[in-house]
Amino acid sequence: MRTQWSPSAAPVTPLSPLHPDDRHPCALGPMDPLRRSPSPCTSRPPSPRTPPCEMLGHVGIEAVLEQLKIKAMKMGFEFNIMVVGQSGLGKSTMVNTLFKSKMWKSTLPGLGVPMPQTLQLQSVTHIIEENSVKLKLTVTDTPGFGDQINNDKCWDPILGYINGQYERYLQEEILITRQRHIPDTRVHCCVYFVPPTGHCLRPLDIEFLQRLCRTVNVVPVIARADSLTIEEREAFRRRIQHDLRAHCIEVYPQKCFDEDISDRILNSKIRDRIPFAVVGADQEHLVNGRCVLGRKTKWGIIEVENMAHCEFPLLRDLLIRSHLQDLKDITHNVHYENYRVFRLNQSHALPRGPGWVNLAPAPADLTATPGPWKVRWQAHDSSDEEC
């Protein structure tokens, strides 16, 4: 019985031995299943030096899946999500709905309390358990984003935070004696809430998405979608997709990271529906004898989990059920690597062998973003490359 352990749909292909010309990140370190994806070489065709071998009988290699699973269950998983959007778009409610728990109380500024002039990020960590699988979930909220009269550079604190988490991981990673399991506080996914104007993306949205899609996985969603009819939703979605293409904004799932055909097919379906039109609710109501999460109004009850009403199930499936591990992989293999190369180039030193690296102090302004994805799989060959 094959246990489908990896959430990604791709089957596990045989691991080929490491080749000196291999620039795959696997070449960098030991195969720690929790640092790297358990199936890193999903679609690599066997190189001509390693022809596939005929198996004469059942050996038991597939038991490695079971071992990986047991190990992972012991360690638990980590997932860090950031929600960004103007106040009142239902971010806190959405987080509560996603993880079906009241982990977040929406922050309502009191009367007479002046709005904070700069963005203050707030993180909350909870451990959720389901079927003995433990998930350490960290949600970072960004109250005050886009609420001021002058919203210039309101994305700087967010970029600073994300790069700060990369820096923290980097510092842990370059130690001589480093921990077996480095605590991962890097933001794996940033959910961006677009207000349902029905027209198109605003200049603030475009600026933010352009800067952030190069640093972190961004999933835009249409918030409070119960103010749009189905036709308006479709038109709005098409316009947003057009705007994203026109401004070269690559949101998750990015086209350039599709590994094989099945990935591409699955992700194209998702890309066609991005941004999802979602509605969040944390109250239950009785509908046709069933207890459902929804919003009750005078003209009907909006069911959150009903695909005919809103696309919340798609978002939940993307974030949790099918692409959670993929989000973490891309954060680790692409975004973090970009940051790492950028930082190491800054200090003009690259790790060569087991010596320790004298890293230049992190710049006070952590908002400088490394360049676009030029350095994807070539972490070692960047001596001449300018970031």
Add this chain to the structure above:
Amino acid sequence: MTETAEEGKDVFFPERRGHQNSFGRRIGIDETSLKMSKQQPAQFINPETPGYVGFANLPNQVHRKSVKKGFEFTLMVVGESGLGKSTLINSLFLTDLYPERIIPGAAEKIERTVQIEASTVEIEERGVKLRLTVVDTPGYGDAINCRDCFKTIISYIDEQFERYLHDESGLNRRHIIDNRVHCCFYFISPFGHGLKPLDVAFMKAIHNKVNIVPVIAKADTLTLKERERLKKRILDEIEEHNIKIYHLPDAESDEDEDFKEQTRLLKASIPFSVVGSNQLIEAKGKKVRGRLYPWGVVEVENPEHNDFLKLRTMLITHMQDLQEVTQDLHYENFRSERLKRGGRKVENEDMNKDQILLEKEAELRRMQEMIARMQAQMQMQMQGGDGDSGVHGHHV
């Protein structure tokens, strides 16, 4: 027939004798009264009460004159894009004010500044003509930095006041077109937790110039509880920041109970939470204007669903009052400010200083040139002035 000098008739129609009334003008003969006088002459010989003069008929005369002249009303709508302003205006006046509307894409929005677009439409209903001007402000609240958002709007309002003042002080005051903004609908987003800093700043900037009616847009996204909470929150914040919104006048004590009750209900519902739509949807067997969702139909004209009807009632019953407050309060404020400044146009302080500096510099240069010329002339005079004295003249 006008010379039949009967007591009652003279008393009743003083104007027929060519007397001047308090307006200093001669009112023409009231034809309906004339007809009545022919048919029932007895009524006027025997008035209802002794001492009945008959100027109770004046409101009818004003009414007929107004109906002939028609009404003018200017409404300004301000709010972020995508809040349903155009849809609401179309629903309110049951017309399509924006037939060829193109919504600009994101790239165009980045470069755009706030613009003012005024569209005028003449609506007629049962013989009463209304010349409605709707002033739209596309681009408001779109930019990343909205500090200069409302400068354009404020200068437009001031410009209309200025024009009216100029016309009023002119020689020919017969046909003054009143383009002053009588009312401003300010659209508040239902997605926030109350007023945004931009809302507060804008309302404080224009509450002394125009009547503000706050409106919560796209109200079908709120449940009843959320709506109540938001309304209360907005009212509290308005009070906290001392914003003067338009207050409905209390019903007079001699009005009938229904009207008093209606006014009370209207006052209690401010700010109005509205939904706009011009699409006809089939619901419960009849066609209503509304929005069709998979979970139900929101009816625009259902008072349980939203406050659209209340907003429309308020606008229509208080249109005259809005115009009066604009004339008596806001325009007078503007006028006294203007006249105090003594006719000098208010510009930016810096611009004024720069201009004055430039002018002064130009003047200095001119003076210097003149002095140089005079000196040269004097020199020439002194040199060759032995013979000729004064022939060269004193042309300066």
